[in-house]
Amino acid sequence: MRPIIPCTAPRASKVLFPHLRQPQRPASTVSARVQQMTTTASRHPPSDSQRSAIQKFAESNELRFRNEALLVDALTHSSYASPHTPLDIENKRLAFLGLKVLPLYVTEHIRTQFPDLPADAMESVMKAFTGPDVLKQIGTKVGIPSAVRVKEQALGSSTPASISGRMLISLIGAIYQDQGPQAARQFVEKHVLSRSVDVSIHRKMLYPRTLLDTIVKESGGARPVAETTKEAGIASATPVYGVTLKLGEKKIGEGFGNTAKMAETRAIKLALRTHYHAQLHKTTLPSQIDEEGITFFPA
Template sequence: MGYAQRKVANTASKLAHVSSSHLRALPPKHSLLPAGKAAPPAVFDAQAWAASQPPPRSTLAAFAHRIGLGKVVPSVDVIEQACTHPSFVHLHNQQHPDQPLPATNASLATLGNSLLGLFATEFVNSSYPHLPTRVMKAAVSAHVGPTTCANLAREMGVTPILRWHRTPANLTQGAVLHIDALASVPRALTALVYQYRSLRSARRFVEKFFFSREVDLRSMMKFRDPKQTLLATVQKFGRERPISRLLKETGRLSNSPVFVVGIFSGADKLGEGFGSSLKMAEYRAAEDSLLRLYLTRQPPHLLQLPTSTFPDAPGNVFEATGAESAYSPVSLGDSEVLYGSAGRAGVRTPGARSRAAEAEDDLEDYVL
């Protein structure tokens, strides 16, 4: 598909989709030219009028059953509220000033956003107990962030039934874009499951739609100096200082040599790496050692979440009654390293030079 075709398809997906079969009067009376007058009293905006029309109830019912909420919500009016962004109120007042205001998903999206943050934080923290704090925040955003919610809404088929209005930025709030309106729908749907079922049902809903996606955590971890970071990490866990050993090599005297270096702490190999020079291989070996530590994942059958203690009964956590599941907390891991505390500037603190010098001496000790 060329650029022009993709542009047309992308633009068409953002326009309002309104079926004329469920409309009582088409075209509307104010769009017709009054009898005996040469011009209409106002310019008729067909796109704004179409965007203000409610979606067909059959479409809402099909959407609810497609995502598995057909038997959860009492009526399709709740689904219509979940798909109505607060920015739609302004457009509704312009097109239908004599009608009552529609219900929006403002409160549902706020509650759903809090639930998504809770579920994602406990899932990432329990799955990767040694993950650094900054990486954990990035992983939570990758699982349930605005971009992920908007992409999930497109996959669900929210675009034809979404009711929103593009709003420019002002002094009090930012601009409302199509991605912002889409992201509010999965959050509102999560709140609906919690409202009409239970907290654990909402967590299962989030696990199926959000946590089933693969997130590359390796690309989120960047080390300015892996050798010094590894030295500080090994000292923090009370292990022996790391030593680099040359494991394999080929073509040392050629123009394309390859060296394989392993880093050991005592008799345990922490990691290994390859490169066209010894320093490059050692750098990758130190980075591999850190990734092996921080990306150590808890087995799925041993994973226990704090929200499992709540009873799996209808109602919110304050009203639900029933048997509570057993929960045994896992051992907490150290989430930070004792290096890089100077801040975002990356300037080393006074006294850190001695530690860096020791790291240089220790990690450049090759055993051939």
């Protein structure tokens, strides 16, 4: 008879739910450990005027950092990196964290508020909350341009507002690291999830070809034309197609994909979000939908 060997593997609950194994580490402990690190704020300390601007920014947004160096790091652009050690910028690490935190809370919100929303529509709503232009608007609204530390040569002809979206993501990462998930969630709820998003539009976007076809027919306007602009690796397992959607000579959409149809669909979606955005609210999809039978490539 074979001897019975006792199982030494950890219990499933401890593997699947690590928070049951040990209490969550207090945010102050995390902050204390970070404080021991050499941060961008210590290598490139802010001037008196910069420090004053950051303090005003924190007060106006009711931000109370245990480790103020993290706030400085979040608002310090990568142009402050040393030419000898270009990876020494803490802002990028905070942005990495923010890019994980922000989608988590937004996805949770969408799933809770709209439980019957299809996955493709959820992705579209996610972009409405966290798209680059949206985050830039939010970052500007909370006052990031007046507090951000960025070297002029890095901006070129742009303004600090142009980088507000990226700095906002770093700020969210800094709040999470300094104060924990609850504070980060509250900031996201206040500034990101408080925006009004018409979910009905994103339901319609599940049928982009039908939607654009309907808009064109109802308006009596010219029909956009799709043309293939790129074909690469056609004989390989991962071909890439590029499709441009034009209205006359004007490019109103562009998309890429593993098939020409996929690229065309993405170009149509971009055109709907930009060129035809005003018509989306008042357009009703027909009762009979033939999404697969509609194309904007010339016959």
